Amino acid sequence: MATTTITKTEKLVGKRIRRREDPRLITGTATYVDDIKMPGMLYAAILRSPHAAAKIRSIDISKAKALKGVHAVFVGEDTKNAGAVPCGASLPGLRVPHHNVLAIDRVYLVGHPVAVVVATDRYIARDGVELIEVDYEVENAVADPEKALAPGAHAVHPQWPDNVAFTFHQEGGDVTKAFAEADVIVKQRIVSQRLIPNSMETRGVVADWHAADRTMNLYTSTQAPHLVRSLVAQILGLEENRFRVVAPEVGGGFGAKIQTYAEEILLAWISMKLQKPVKWIESRRENFLCTIHGRGHVDFYEIAAKRDGTITGIKLKIIQDLGAYFTVLTPAIPTLSVLMMPGLYRTPSISADIVGAFTNCTPTDAYRGAGRPEATHGIERMVDMVAAELKMDPAEIRLKNFVRNEEFPFPTATGLVYDSGDYSAPLKKAMEMAGYDKLRKEQVEARKQGRYMGIGLCAYGEICAFGPSPATPAGGWESATVKIEPSGQVTVLTGISPHGQGEETTFAQIVGDELGVGIDDVLVVHGDTSMVPYGIGTFGSRSTAVGGTALYFALQDLKATIKKFGEMLLESDDVTFAGGQCTCNKSGKSIGVKGIAAAAYRAMKLPPNTGPGLVATHFWEPPNFTFPFGAHLVVTEVNGETGDVSIKRYIAIDDCGNILNPLIVDGQVHGGVAQGIGQALWEQAVYDDNGQLVTGEFMDYTMPRAHMMPWIESGHTITPTPVNPLGVKGVGEAGTIGASPAVVNSVVDALSPLGVRHLDMPLTPEKLWKLISAGRNA
Amino acid sequence: MIPQQFEYSAPKTLDEALGLLAEGARPLAGGMSLIPMMKLRLSNPEHLVDLGRIKDLSYIREQGTVIHIGATTTHHDVESSPLLRGKCPLLAETASHIGDVQVRNMGTIGGSVAHADPAADYPAALQALEAKIVLKGAKSERTVSAADFFVDTFTTALESGEIVREVIVPVDGSGTGTSYQKVLQPASGFAIVGIAVRVRKQGDKVAMARIGVTGLSNRAFRATAAEKALEGRSGSPAEIQAVAALVGQGVDANSDLHASADYRLHLASVYAAKALAVALGRIA
Incomplete structure (x- = not known):
């Protein structure tokens, strides 16, 4: 009986194993969004408001349009049908401002996108941006939350003069009694200041529309590719199954890449409009201004x-x-x-x-x-x-x-x-x-x-x-598929989307221990909606606890199938699967994962109620x-x-x-x-x-x-x-x-x-x- | 980097470069200030003349009682030069405080001096060293003192078409001690305040004191009142404190996000005391 070279006995979980992601990162061979190049690809650059609050009187794009190499210039009016940038959170009485991908008649912050220039290269696109003339009627702004709530403050959104987006109250126990009976009461105003998340890679998007088969490929530096797919497909009225989102190598996110941003919608919209692939890469200055901030x-x-x-x-x-x-x-x-x-x-x-x-x-x-x-x-x-x-x-x-x-x-x-x-x-x-x-x-x-x-x-x-899904805006479960290939090597498809957290390593450790295979025989695939099952993404310290658990349960399902094949091949109903081997407890004969995989795909004979192949998928909902x-x-x-x-x-x-x-x-x-x-x-x-x-x-x-x-x-x-x-x-x-x-x-x-x-x-x-x-x- | 379009020349000789500069081109040395400004399109030169390929513009040579440093000598070269470390340690020490490793590998002494950022490190040392700066144009060459060279924020004695060709610093004999002490602006690495001190003693008395100050105001300057107050004294801790307090006297100090004028003036005095004590302690 063939014994596999793939099995190993040493436990991987708990070991200080170096990250398997690192060689490509430290040798500069990883593929980030900006490394993606396509034939005929155009480049977008965005004109952004220099003012925090202003009415837009007029925009003159004629000079930009006339620049050699410029394919198109779009302003807010053009993109009205592109829908609004989504907010996933809901609270009672929440005032949600309409967040168009390009400003229409008003700008609300410095960096607010006003127009986009699409050109044959990124230099011309930037030159084009500088040729756009915008006539702003500048208004007073308010940049401090306490000042914003003071009477008479500038209204950020004219329809809500008090600048209050929502109020929220929660209580538990009996706080009145607690304070009435207290020996000591301490009061303090504490500020957690506004911070600017700075991942090493700024955001970036490549959108690639294929009209003939109505498919969209959207490459974006995101922590949540499936959420981007669902939201952008819905906003643009596209079919979700034909909308592929890829998070290639993502150089950090820290929460700032969970969101679906205006540029993801805008680039997809432009690619459809121009029937060309289009790229936009956020500059560091834009990152400071236009990617979310934290705390505050x-x-x-x-x-x-x-x-x-x-x-x-x-x-x-x-x-x-x-x-x-x-x-x-x-x-x-x-x-x-x-x-x-x-x-x-x-x-x-x-x-x-x-x-x-x-x-x-x-x-x-x-x-x-x-x-x-x-x-x-x-x-x-x-x-x-x-x-x-x-x-x-x-x-x-x-x-x-x-x-x-x-x-x-x-x-x-x-x-x-x-x-x-x-x-x-x-x-x-x-x-x-x-x-x-x-x-x-x-x-x-x-x-x-x-x-x-x-x-x-x-x-x-x-x-x-x-x-738990009921406590989250978009579901809180996670998914995993584990495939043992005919060769015995293992492919994991996960719904999480790591971008520095190291799950290509930790998930391989889990697989290695559960299936008794070596870590190098495991490949962890993530971040491509056309390859992996629907997932929620990587944020909130959830990937291993939720995604790893989905993987664990998928592995249990797979192990049950492996055991069935083992019983068939060893001609015994007293078989144990451990350390990558199915072993007959009576005869002592054994067969490894590699042999079982070969038999499962060759399918000369199948165990009862079992189909060919070795694949398991599990969606896990945390309690x-x-x-x-x-x-x-x-x-x-x-x-x-x-x-x-x-x-x-x-x-x-x-x-x-x-x-x-x-x-x-x-x-x-x-x-x-x-x-x-x-x-x-x-x-x-x-x-x-x-x-x-x-x-x-x-x-x-x-x-x-x-x-x-x-x-x-x-x-x-x-x-x-x-x-x-x-x-x-x-x-x-x-x-x-x-x-x-x-x-x-x-x-x-x-x-x-x-x-x-x-x-x-x-x-x-x-x-x-x-x-x-x-x-x-x- | 997505700058505006520009013409780029990389001449091999200084004459060729000066010829292009006379026609209105802009010199590019290490690019540590110019390139970021071009990246933000705050500076949009039409024609850049890269001085980096010019032979014999990067050197550190001793000649008699002075050392000549060519314009395109990098901060790293200055920082690590055994000649400067031995015979003009103040300049080498100052170079080691500039920016970070990448900046020191790319940035040049000529570029930094010509840019005259009011928070740059070199100008403090050059003031304390009473350095000479050689300016070269297509048809002229002249030498100005550091005191005359640094005019105002980003403003120097350079005329249109001229470049900094070299910097000349003195070789101080034994009996001299120096120190550069800097408060770092943590984001940029520039000086909130930088104090360069060069002192010589004869017997028990300070025979000469030079104090160069950067970061405090619109340009690097020499704190002459403080220098005079120290000369002829022994340099006791109490005297150091008193002298240090004079460094910012009468100065219209900068105020920005990173330090108010009051705090800068306070730091100038604290760091001057530190630099004076270290420099006096280094006298061999």
Whole structure:
């Protein structure tokens, strides 16, 4: 009997296996949207508004049209039938502005697309853009959500003079009683500033329409190719089965590529109009202005506690800066903050209100963490303030209020059910690694020397693995198909769409262990709607927890078929499939996956009720979200002379359930922490009063860089989730969620001898220097 | 990069390049400032003359008591030159603070000096070194002092058709100490404030002090009041503090997103003290 060379016995899950995606990425041979070239392809360039608010009196495209090499110029009137850019979120009473792909009579933000030039090359297209003359009647703009809500503010959309897109209320428990009976109430306004997601690859689209067979091929840098397909096909009235969306190599997304953008609709529309393939690649400047921004919260917190530190209630009012328009999830993001406002604490009573404010700014939407960093930042700052008020150690108040191990599954006051946890474990581990008590003693000494040393804690919780379909705007399940080819090699087709998360590796590890094949015998295919089953996409730390689980169940189905073939081939009904071999428990004879695959496709003989081939598909609906958690501990020192913050130690302990690949998990934590530190110390989208984005280039927007990062001491505790059989919770956003409060708590702690109790981000040296100078002079 | 259309020449000789420049073409050296501006179409030159292929424009040569540095010498070459590290360490140290590795591999001393960004690093060092800058046109060559060269924001003594041909820095003998201390604008890498100090001692006293300042105002300048206050003193910590406080005196300081005028002035004093202390400590 043939034994396959494909089988292996070593377990892959849990190993630090290097990413199989990396060779093509680091050798520059990956294919991104801009690498796609087609015969006769045209290039589009977009004229964008230089004003944040203006009426368009007239547009003169005659000079642009006359330029040699220009094929077409389109303005808003031309594209009226192209439909509106979609918003997928729904809230009661939500005012949804019509978001045409090109402005029609008004522009609402700097960067608003006004016209598009299509030319034989990208240079001519840009030249053409500069020849378009637009007569604007410039109006006052409003670029700050609190100012937008003030009486008499400029109306972003004239039909809604109060700039209120929606209000939202949620409560649980008895918050009135909690506050009436509180020993201490702490209040604070906390800002989570607007951030600009910057993936290494900007967005880009190639649209390729074939009129004869009514097929559209749309290549786009997206996290959710099937959603783009459904939405753009519907908007343009095309047949979904003839509409293929490909997410080729995608150079990062961080949430900013979940959306379906105007350019995806516009390029498809142009390709149909001109019967040619058309490409548009977003410039970095456009990326700053026209791809979504993140955060943009002004939060008003009130927290009620007992003298012993027991937190009894939280009131929260969120003013969400929505920007001028909605993208797919814009209004839904702050509702995630409400869901997670209790953090990891038992907190029996909550009350939350959101006011969504229109501003003449770029829309906000999901950015790594999407609503949870804001919530975590808020609760973790507030808990520190309560501790300070009660003169308690910030670790002690956290340990006191954590949901206890025996309370899981734990229903929160916000209506969630936390799956599993040992919330004190990561905090205790971080404190042990740091030598917490010793650090506090060092701090006493440092303060005697006049140094500003701080120790900051953050215990964070997340809501991940989106999610049960009824709780999501477009379904929360995921799909997988596993095919064992006649050669015995394995192809996985997944509905998720990884773009840096490494599922080509982790999914191959799962397959390797389940089927007993080597990792190099597994190919993971994703991102092409013509190849993979319908999927929801990669975001919200869901890919492995939901997509990996779909794969796991598909593998179980496939294993059952393998076993049937094994029984037939080994002529026994007592067969076990393990380690890539079907083995007859009586005779000891065995046959490997390769032999079984050959027999299944040759089909000389088939097991009862079994067809030829070895393919299984599974669509999996998760019963709940997952709730990863962890703790960060940060030691900082603030230079009293300059206000510079230096991070002396950074300890990150994450609990994301079972770990499939520690190397990838570490990388996710490191990258996430970098983004969280970026928000805490440097990043900020700054608009002036006219709605001009002042930080519209890397010259002014401080992205964290490698040399600005501290050494991250990372560790894990492992609490598997009962939500899925893999026991995995998700790790894509954890670092970002934990980092900003940990850093800010540390710096506030450093400056607490000056009477500082709260600081808003980013903690720029000048901001701290001013406080220190004022404190010294006081 | 999608700039407007432009003509591009890459002459092999300086004369050829100067001839084209006399006709109104614009010089391109490392392109670290010009290319980004062309990318954003904020600068749209019709004709670019690439100086990078000209033979003998990239060099570091010692001649008597001075060192000549050719215009297209990269920041990396300056930073890593054993000659400069040994005999004009201030310039090598300053070069090591410019931008990032990629910028230092591409950017040139002539390009940086001619661009005269008020937050560039070199001008502070060139002021402190009392460097000479050789300007060459099609029919002329002249030498101006750094003090006269940096006129205003992005404005120098260069006439139309002229390029920076070389920079001449002195070789300081023993008894001299130098230091460049910089507050980095974290996004761009330019200086919020940069202080270049060059001091010489005779016996216990500071015989000469030169302090070049960049980032603080419209152009790099020498803090002469502070220099004078230090000369003749021993350079004690208290004197350093007092001298450093004079660096920003009377300066109309820049204010922007990254630092207010007050904070810049404060940093100028803090970093001047740092640079002075380090430079004095380096005197062999």
